[in-house]
Amino acid sequence: MAHKRDREATRARLLECSRLRFARDGYDGTSVRDVAGDVGVDPALVFRYFGSKSSLFTEAMAGSSAPVVLPDGPVEELPAKLMHQLVFEDWSEYAGEHPLIAMLRSAGHEDTKDRLRQQVCEGYLDVLSQLADGNEDKNLRTELFGAWLLGIGILRTAVGTPTLAKATEEDLRPHLAAVAEALFGRPVPTDG
Amino acid sequence: MAHKRDREATRARLLECSRLRFARDGYDGTSVRDVAGDVGVDPALVFRYFGSKSSLFTEAMAGSSAPVVLPDGPVEELPAKLMHQLVFEDWSEYAGEHPLIAMLRSAGHEDTKDRLRQQVCEGYLDVLSQLADGNEDKNLRTELFGAWLLGIGILRTAVGTPTLAKATEEDLRPHLAAVAEALFGRPVPTDG
DNA sequence: CTCCTAAGTCATCGATCGGTGACTTAGACC
DNA sequence: GGTCTAAGTCACCGATCGATGACTTAGGAG
Numbered sequence: 001m002a003h004k005r006d007r008e009a010t011r012a013r014l015l016e017c018s019r020l021r022f023a024r025d026g027y028d029g030t031s032v033r034d035v036a037g038d039v040g041v042d043p044a045l046v047f048r049y050f051g052s053k054s055s056l057f058t059e060a061m062a063g064s065s066a067p068v069v070l071p072d073g074p075v076e077e078l079p080a081k082l083m084h085q086l087v088f089e090d091w092s093e094y095a096g097e098h099p100l101i102a103m104l105r106s107a108g109h110e111d112t113k114d115r116l117r118q119q120v121c122e123g124y125l126d127v128l129s130q131l132a133d134g135n136e137d138k139n140l141r142t143e144l145f146g147a148w149l150l151g152i153g154i155l156r157t158a159v160g161t162p163t164l165a166k167a168t169e170e171d172l173r174p175h176l177a178a179v180a181e182a183l184f185g186r187p188v189p190t191d192g
Numbered sequence: 193m194a195h196k197r198d199r200e201a202t203r204a205r206l207l208e209c210s211r212l213r214f215a216r217d218g219y220d221g222t223s224v225r226d227v228a229g230d231v232g233v234d235p236a237l238v239f240r241y242f243g244s245k246s247s248l249f250t251e252a253m254a255g256s257s258a259p260v261v262l263p264d265g266p267v268e269e270l271p272a273k274l275m276h277q278l279v280f281e282d283w284s285e286y287a288g289e290h291p292l293i294a295m296l297r298s299a300g301h302e303d304t305k306d307r308l309r310q311q312v313c314e315g316y317l318d319v320l321s322q323l324a325d326g327n328e329d330k331n332l333r334t335e336l337f338g339a340w341l342l343g344i345g346i347l348r349t350a351v352g353t354p355t356l357a358k359a360t361e362e363d364l365r366p367h368l369a370a371v372a373e374a375l376f377g378r379p380v381p382t383d384g
Numbered sequence: 385c386t387c388c389t390a391a392g393t394c395a396t397c398g399a400t401c402g403g404t405g406a407c408t409t410a411g412a413c414c
Numbered sequence: 415g416g417t418c419t420a421a422g423t424c425a426c427c428g429a430t431c432g433a434t435g436a437c438t439t440a441g442g443a444g
Contacts, residue, residue, distance in 0.1 A: 005391050005440060028220035029300045031431065042393050047433060105299045107350060108221045116351045125353070137363070139355040143347060144367055147356065148336075151343025155335060158299060159308045161317070163331040164339065171329070175336055175375060182374035183367060197410060197421050223401065234423050239403060 011049050013039045018060045023102035024095035027057055027109040058111050064099050075130050079145070079180045080173070082124060087153045088169050097157045100150070104158070120146065131184045141183050148179060203241050205231045210252045216287035218297035219249055219304070250303050256291050267322050271337070271372045272365070274316060279345045280361050289349045292342070296350070312338065323376045333375050340371060 017038040021030040032053050036043040050056040073081070086098050094102055100119060106112045125142050132138040132145075152172070155161040209230040213222040224245050228235040242248040265273070278290050286294055292311060298304045317334050324330040324337075344364070347353040 007391065010391080026220070026300050028218070032433090033431080043432090044394080044434080045392060048392080053432065104296050104346070104350060107297045108218050113350070113352060117353060120347070120351055120353060137355075140359060140363060141367065143353050143356045144340075144344065144364075144371075146353070147343035147347045148340045148371075149343070150346060151339030151341070152336065154296070154342060154346070155312070155339045158296060158305070159312055160305060161309060161312060161335050161338070163329075164335040167332060171332060172336075175333065178374040179336075179340075179371055182370040199421065202421080224403090225401080235402090236404080236424080237422060240422085245402065 007049075010039065010041060010045070014041070014046060014049065014056070015060050015063055018056055019064050019099075020093060020095070022057060022060060022106060023064075023097070023099055026105035027112070028106075032056070054109070054111075057106070057109060058115075061103065061111070061115050078128060078131060079176055082128065083149055083152070083172065083176055084169060086124075086149045087156060087172075098153055101153050101158060104154075120150075124149075131180070135185060145180065145183050199241075202231065202233060202237070206233070206238060206241065206248070207252050207255055210248055211256050211291075212285060212287070214249060214252060214298060215256075215289070215291055215294035219301040221297075224248070246301070246303075249298070249301060250307075253295065253303070253307050270320060270323060271368055274320065275341055275344070275364065275368055276361060278316075278341045279348060279364075290345055293345050293350060296346075312342075316341075323372070327377060337372065337375050 014035060018030070018035045021035055021038070025034075032046045033043045035056070036046050046053075046056060050059060086100070089098070091098050091102075100116065103112060103116055103119075125139075125146050128146055129138060129142040132141040135141050152164065155164045156167075157165075206227060210222070210227045213227055213230070217226075224238045225235045227248070228238050238245075238248060242251060278292070281290065283290050283294075292308065295304060295308055295311075317331075317338050320338055321330060321334040324333040327333050344356065347356045348359075349357075
């Protein structure tokens, strides 16, 4: 026997594996049998624990509460930190993409859009908005910068644009500074 | 009888309806029966004409060759034109989103990534790259600007970020100018 | 060792899907 | 009007999916 009979542990493993599956293959591309097979458990157990595939998806995505950089350091370093996390962090266990980008694949599901918006707003825009302090349309500037980071991540991984796909973090640094200054109206250092 | 027996016309109607379905519901969310039902035809006919669902998808997406603004006007007006087309154009027949954004929903399909990249590169980046003329890393700047436009469109429609979702074209105009100038190193007028 | 509860399994259902081949029918041509 | 071809239909297959309920078994408590 590989594992003891532990309800909570099995539940956690199911959530972990379904996160990966949902991120990599999308909601429709993931079957309950797949997830159960990863854990080495009978598919029926998934329904006993989560009730439905939809509930499993919701709970898995809720638990994946995007690991967000805390606004601990100086505000000026936030753009570089967020770009690193969104674009360059090693998300290999999530099919090589940031969970937020991967979640776009599951756009067919009802909860997806709401959860996406919640994670983007509370996880990233709230942190970023400090940079726009003092500007008139603070929220708009913040979302525009967030849109840029998200777009870069998508072009890199989901589309595979030639130049951006090969670009390093250092390549983007000067442009990150330029755009951040253009949007937030103040210099933003981008060196680590 | 609603329509005469016309192979080419029926084929065209199948392609048209499948474009909408694939864009709105994604590849997995669209069934051949759905498409056939829209046209009012037997599902088997779809296979007679296209061989497989995958081929139907490929041909439908190829035919949707994203309507791209031609680089006819002055180069300086390109950013505003592309933003209008990508973000504010009325794509109601494609589920309210630009076909490129909608295509992200079908990321499960093999051809999707390739076709996405092709359309983005040949349809948009090639046009945009004129703006980066004279800059050192021309291609990178171009892709970074394209990433921004794409990200804005995604935040607006797929994520539904509060401020951006309600923003008008005029709201974005000054920031479009600022970012374009930051990336391309020259002033870019944004008034229509 | 026994027993009892909960963790996990098995068999199966009904629906839907992509796909196939035999069939029917519309409509142009003589 | 008959006929022949191609457009379109019908019945059906095998696979897969989400989901259900009856069943089996592990493992701690006494």
